[in-house]
Amino acid sequence: MPSIRLLPPELINQIAAGEVIERPSSVVKELVENSLDAGARRIDVDIEAGGARLIRVRDDGVGIGVDELPLAVASHATSKIGSFDDLEHVASMGFRGEALASVSSVSRFALVSRAHGNDAAFRIEVDGGTLRSARPAQHPQGTSVEVRDLFYNVPARRKFMRAERTEFAHIDDLLKSLALARSEVEFRLSHNGKPVRIWKAARDEHAELQRVAEVLGEDFPAQSLHIDHAMAGLRLSGWVGLPTASRAQADAQYFYVNGRLVRDRIVAHAVRQAYADVLFHGRHAVFVLHLQLDPSGVDVNVHPAKHEVRFREQRLVHDFLFRTLHEVLAQTRAGQNILSVADARASLDVAYAVSAPVAGAWSGSFDQSRLNLGVRDAPLADYAALLGESGSTQQSFQSPMAAKEEGETPPLGFAIAQLKSIFVLAENAQGLVLVDMHAAHERITYERLKSARVSSNLRSQMLLVPLSIAVSAKEAAAAEEHADALAEWGLELSRSGPSTIVVRRIPALLEGADVAQLSRDVLSELAQHGSSRRLQEVENELLSTMACHGSVRAGRRLTIPEMNALLRDMEATERSGQCNHGRPTWVQLNLAELDKLFMRGR
Template sequence: MSRIRPLPPELINQIAAGEVIERPSSVVKELVENSLDAGATRIEVDVELGGARLIRVRDDGDGIAPDDLSLAVASHATSKIGSFDDLEHVASMGFRGEALASMASVARFAITSRLRGMDNAFRIEVDSGRMQEARPAQHPQGTSVEVRDLFYNVPARRKFLRAERTEFAHIDDLLKSLALARGGVEFRLSHNGKSVRVWKAARDENAMLTRVAEVLGETFPQQSLRIDHAAAGMRLSGWVGLPTASRSQADAQYFYVNGRLVRDRVVAHAVRQAYADVLFHGRHPTFVLYLELDPAGVDVNVHPAKSEVRFREQRLVHDFLFRTLHEALAQTRAGQHVQAEDSDWAGAADVTSTVVQGVSRQASQWPAHAAQSRLHLGVREEPLAGYAALLGDDATPQPSFVPQPLPSSNDDEVPPLGYAVAQLKTIYILAENTHGLVLVDMHAAHERITYEKLKSGRVCSNLRSQILLVPLSVPVSAKEAAAAEEHGEALADWGLELSRSGPSAVVVRRIPALLEGADVAELTRNVLSELAQHGSSRQLQELENELLSTMACHGSVRAGRRLTIPEMNALLREMEATERSGQCNHGRPTWVQLSMTELDKLFLRGR
């Protein structure tokens, strides 16, 4: 090997560029984040040839002092932190002091800035590591940074750039995420001299929701829940899509921690668990969520591009996210999201820590015969008799519907799903409510009702467990074996009894009776893996829910059965009172609202 020697500054910056500057969108990210840290209220991004020829970011922020311009492009020079304590409480978007130096080492770079309160602007240029003297220039208050011919002096990097359309798409997606992060800032994006995006500053929540709709689609507001909940020194706010608004790809998920877009496995796991009971297999939820917590509780100095974070209290954050989202989704009931006809959309339903808008709050105001009509599980007793022994006598389903009288014509108030008028092809229930026509898939709706009743009849501590004839030894990691010791009592409540038998092994002695026939070794490893990684596990509950879902499917009223009008009304009332009744156990919608406006359009009325 050759002798150890220090690397030249230019090579150091090019190595850093390999970590920070992956493609043109990486440049845009760093520059726009600098603008946000400078207090900008208006940011313009101009690119040419997908950013390969030119990237220019202009803002109206505080600007940079003339004497600091040369330091701005020096390695590890920054105005955002000055001590280790600052690093422990990072509140800015950027702080490493690497980005501008990295750009200047792999592109033709220029920066023009006018400090707030000064009469003149100054400009410096850097080409191949050679910096010119700062000179006066014309520029309004704020800063403009130009990055031309990206990777012109690093051919190996330049050849890996994709087609112009692909690179611009990455920039466009990035600006969308930044626009969602800072609603009060105006963003403009142009490509090859043509304006592509203009996001005006959002001054209130409705304006912000309009911006969200521009990014996630115009139907998102009607198909989402408003979240705003605070606990344990954290606050979660934003919007989550209803399960019926899921997507085939995870391309509409925006999660921000103290204003920074992040991809985090703790967050992803908590969200996935919250949707586990309502989302169709292989589908992904949509959301725009903002988590606020003490900067000291999150380490943002994990990745050079700052796209990853590390929570200091991972279990606490995971539980807070899961419980907030799980409880919000549980409050969704059929009929809850009927929108008024006098507006295109009235915004997302609001779910907060103190108020849950929905049917549960309105039930006491309905006519007595509507509020009191309850649908007993319309199933035969035989298929579920065996499960009643496992779940307890209280979970035994009732054998028939309870017919209820029709409403009188004097009733002034109508429940959200209205009153049944007919049954179509013995599959769908047609009902009339205040807004128009309601269509209900009776099997999907009753399946959810049956499922929720079966779940509510199950009490963890009363679940029967089955002793294994021969205790099973399962090899696990040392971390997983430690989790078995720590969470032994909680697992026993679910009917899974195991103990640590060595540094990397556990012994299973009992399993939940509902899971008889399951792969015990695989189940144990999956449960302990989640416990070791996240401090909690829903593997047992999800497996049991899957079995209960199958029971509910077989035990629900089938398509092809003729229902009476009172039976249909009983089903509608039960839907309005049942959690998650907007979709069946598989994530399919249980009901659809057609407003009078939509019906009129079908028949060209009013034209």
């Protein structure tokens, strides 16, 4: 074993670069974050050969004085923190003071800057860790950083770089995430001398939504809900996609904590639970969410690349995120998001605030007797009428839209026909509405079963023979700590040893379930997140099955009054835009889209 010795500064910086600088996009991240901390309002990023040959980041921030230029590339030198108290309240993107030192140790590095109020700019160069003296240069107020020949002196790292297209794609994705985080800043990206992206600074909510549409697609505004909710020192704002706007991959999920893009298991678990009742199996939600809280409530110094954070009040954050998203999704009803995709592209001003009435939502009343259809006063009050034999649907009636008065049309309009005993066709103010009658009725029945369960006391039953289960010590402690909460759900657990629990009582609704596996799942979530919805999820799965079997089936002929009653219940039922399995229950085709199908001009 060699003797202990101090490492040379160059090797220290290269080791740090191995932790922070994974690929060219890592360099772009560090440089752009420095520009944001410097108060830049415009940032230009020029890339050559996917970043292997050149990375140049230019900003119009406050700049760096000539006396501070050598310190800018020194290890652990920074203007962003000065004491441990500052580290406990980090409000800047960077704070370690090692990014420029690490980057300059594995590249041919140059920095040009002109500080605010100075008449001249100065340039310094670092070649493989060797700093050269500052000399005058020409540059407007702000800073430019050039990184050439990345990893030229670390051949092993350079061999792991991917193709030019792949590396640039990572840089492009990074700039998208930063553009969503700081909508007030203008970003420009070019590759090999050709402009690729220009994100103009957003001055209002309309422009901010337009930037979101540029990143997530033109269809996203029409398929999203706007959130802005604050409670207990936490504020959540941004846009969440409707369940029908989900994706096969989790590649359109942007979550920011105090402006910093993070990947956090607490956040991921809360979002997944919020969408559990409406998202199709195997699909992933789309969202751009900003969580703001006191900097002392989050530790950002837990990952070298600052990708992860640690919340001091993890359970509070988890419950706040879940409840906020769950309530937002619960308030969606069929007919609310009435604008079609074509309408949204024509005007991006379609953000739906949680606290404000939804565009297109119907709050009026109408006299159904005027339609001469014999609709019951309480729509679908007796679901047996849908499940039993129905009369003939061959009725003579006037077009509902012709009989309506101005402003009286409900969001989903009035039924006009049934197609193949599967779909309900309705006419509303925008055009044609198609409804999957089984999916829609299934959601209505499911929500009513859940309401009935909540309104009545949960019944539980004793096990004939108490069940002993081996668990981890952490899970056994969770069973002991949360015994009262579990009892409210009808699950009675008691700790019988360091890593053993005994199940004595279970909810009556879950008779026949795998008690051991259910208990382990519940305790695992309690131990990890401090809360669990596993019992409720299992019960919901059972209620969903009951709703599926108790709903009107495809092939069942409905009368016009029954169809209208179904439409009215859809408008009044939470989450009625999707069935229990996450499939859409209705589709809107406006007149412009119908005209396009027949190549009509208006």
